[in-house]
Amino acid sequence: MAYDWLKGIEEHYDIVVIGSGLGGLTSANVLAKCGHKVLLLEHHYQLGGLATWFTRKGGHIFDISLHGFPIGMIKSIRKYWSQDIAQSIVQLKGVRFINPQFSMDTTFDREDFTRQLVEKFKVPAETVERFFTDLRGMNFYDNNPETTGQMFERYFPGRSDVQRLLMEPIAYANGSTLADPAITFGIVFSNFMSKGVYTFQGGSDVLIRKMTTELKRNGVEIRKHVNVEKILTATESGTKQVVGVVANGRTIRCRAVLSNANIKNTVLRLAGEENFTAQFVAEAKAVRVNSSSCQVYLGIRKGETLPHIGDLVFTSDEPTFSSEKLVDLHTTSRTFSMYYPDTRPGLDRYTVVVSINARYADWNNLSPAGYAEEKQRLIDESITALERYIPDVRSKIDWQEAATPRTIEYYTRHWAGTSFGTKFEGLKVSMDLPSQLRGLYHAGSVGIIMSGWLGTINYGVIVSNQIDKFLVAQKRAPEATPPIV
Amino acid sequence: MTKEDCQKLVIDIISDIAPDEDLSAIKPEIRLRDQLQLDSMDFLDIVMELRKRHGIEVPEADYSHLASLESCAEYLTPKFPTKA
Numbered sequence: 001m002a003y004d005w006l007k008g009i010e011e012h013y014d015i016v017v018i019g020s021g022l023g024g025l026t027s028a029n030v031l032a033k034c035g036h037k038v039l040l041l042e043h044h045y046q047l048g049g050l051a052t053w054f055t056r057k058g059g060h061i062f063d064i065s066l067h068g069f070p071i072g073m074i075k076s077i078r079k080y081w082s083q084d085i086a087q088s089i090v091q092l093k094g095v096r097f098i099n100p101q102f103s104m105d106t107t108f109d110r111e112d113f114t115r116q117l118v119e120k121f122k123v124p125a126e127t128v129e130r131f132f133t134d135l136r137g138m139n140f141y142d143n144n145p146e147t148t149g150q151m152f153e154r155y156f157p158g159r160s161d162v163q164r165l166l167m168e169p170i171a172y173a174n175g176s177t178l179a180d181p182a183i184t185f186g187i188v189f190s191n192f193m194s195k196g197v198y199t200f201q202g203g204s205d206v207l208i209r210k211m212t213t214e215l216k217r218n219g220v221e222i223r224k225h226v227n228v229e230k231i232l233t234a235t236e237s238g239t240k241q242v243v244g245v246v247a248n249g250r251t252i253r254c255r256a257v258l259s260n261a262n263i264k265n266t267v268l269r270l271a272g273e274e275n276f277t278a279q280f281v282a283e284a285k286a287v288r289v290n291s292s293s294c295q296v297y298l299g300i301r302k303g304e305t306l307p308h309i310g311d312l313v314f315t316s317d318e319p320t321f322s323s324e325k326l327v328d329l330h331t332t333s334r335t336f337s338m339y340y341p342d343t344r345p346g347l348d349r350y351t352v353v354v355s356i357n358a359r360y361a362d363w364n365n366l367s368p369a370g371y372a373e374e375k376q377r378l379i380d381e382s383i384t385a386l387e388r389y390i391p392d393v394r395s396k397i398d399w400q401e402a403a404t405p406r407t408i409e410y411y412t413r414h415w416a417g418t419s420f421g422t423k424f425e426g427l428k429v430s431m432d433l434p435s436q437l438r439g440l441y442h443a444g445s446v447g448i449i450m451s452g453w454l455g456t457i458n459y460g461v462i463v464s465n466q467i468d469k470f471l472v473a474q475k476r477a478p479e480a481t482p483p484i485v
Numbered sequence: 486m487t488k489e490d491c492q493k494l495v496i497d498i499i500s501d502i503a504p505d506e507d508l509s510a511i512k513p514e515i516r517l518r519d520q521l522q523l524d525s526m527d528f529l530d531i532v533m534e535l536r537k538r539h540g541i542e543v544p545e546a547d548y549s550h551l552a553s554l555e556s557c558a559e560y561l562t563p564k565f566p567t568k569a
Binding site: 461 | 542
């Protein structure tokens with residue numbers, strides 16, 4: 001008989017968290033610290049969602065997520081996790097752009113961008129200043145229909161080079177396009193520009209292990225290899241509400257569920273259409289999932305070294321930036337995340353993770369042989385591209401491997417293998433969920449602005465506040481009160 | 486619970502949320518946001534701490550009452566249970 005991954009769990013929890021992405025992990029931690037009984041379920045054998053890692057023979061450790069987030073992470077990690085974890089966050093100073101329009105090294109902050117936009121790109125200082133200030137003042141509640149592309153045209157008309165500098169890195173960070181609402185660019189770009197790009201020293205493995213220790217200390221029951229199949233509901237006093245989940249075939253009762261799964265998975269698969277109004281189901285179905293990613297993982301043989309060519313290197317052979325071209329199956333746009341020995345002090349190893357934006361449909365419709373061929377092409381093209389900056393790199397690589405939108409779908413179960421959550425409208429469906437089904441909450445990558453390491457952690461906290469309010473009210477309600485008939 | 490006591494409790498919470506801030510010279514009548522580096526997440530933390538430490542629920546529509554120490558005290562003091 002198969003091993004029982006739920007062995008020893010209790011019959012009832014205050015809250016069951018489905019999925020252990022950074023949003024689910026943070027929610028579980030915050031709610032446990034509020035005194036609630038939390039069960040965290042993850043279907044994979046490892047925690048972290050896309051903020052995860054894997055090891056390969058030859059002593060390689062590869063991080064999945066693009067390793068760069070805004071300085072706001074330090075504050076959020078300190079507040080919702082621990083000072084110890086926050087202290088491991090360090091700046092990545094070598095951000096580099098190489099494309100037919102320009103080459104540029106930058107610390108990716110407002111000061112350096114201002115200097116280079118004025119000196120190198122000859123944009124009037126007043127325009128740059130106004131752009132940054134206006135961006136800072138953008139408000140989610142303004143409901144401004146302007147797209148990022150339209151906004152760029154307003155400040156930098158006809159300047160496809162400037163628009164590329166601004167858009168390309170953010171497209172890798174959150175999958176947004178020139179056609180998305182300007183706020184999806186503005187919030188993320190402003191966050192980065194405040195102080196530059198930061199990473200977690202030690203790697204995702206150390207980060208997630210420290211978070212796991214913290215969760216256990218705060219009393220969270222964590223179970224991996226557990227797939228939630230269904231969210232259970234019942235009608236009590238005329239109101240439909242969450243009463244539990246079915247996971248690995250077993251029923252677990254709870255007062256509330258936080259789904260850190262994709263919002264479409266949550267509404268249409270886990271809860272099911274039968275629990276919602278026709279209008280809400282239609283809204284959930286209409287939510288567009290964002291594009292996805294491919295990654296190529298290159299392990300450098302033990303003992304070999306690489307020269308420092310930057311930490312994050314945005315490269316492309318496209319003549320100008322195009323959101324369409326960026327996700328094309330044959331795109332030449334790639335970001336090289338360079339992992340030098342100081343990423344994981346003590347290991348003295350080098351790895352390269354190449355990130356390429358992609359469309360799920362392009363990868364899902366291939367034959368098994370065609371799929372293997374395309375993956376190999378992706379690896380070969382990535383190594384060839386890297387040889388321009390490190391000519392002898394091929395001979396130093398002793399592990400190469402590619403992941404595609406299908407890989408992401410397999411490990412995260414995300415709807416249509418998305419790596420960037422949903423388009424803007426997903427946020428409304430996510431936020432409306434508890435008013436549609438009592439006790440059901442969602443935190444995860446939605447609406448683009450709640451994406452990325454910082455966005456998803458903060459969204460987890462915002463939703464935790466609502467869950468805490470709900471649970472405290474439930475616990476206060478006198479249990480002996482007979483139901484109102 | 487006096488309004489002065491209430492202000493102290495709010496300062497206690499802020500000192501835990503923003504340990505790097507100097508809270509000794511806060512002006513009660515001026516917006517907290519104008520004196521300290523507090524963002525919307527910090528205000529959410531204040532709401533959660535009020536619930537956790539004092540059992541006080543601040544509905545979203547009332548968040549604006551947390552703008553300054555003075556408005557906090559005005560709004561929160563009557564919400565504390567009176568001691569018998």
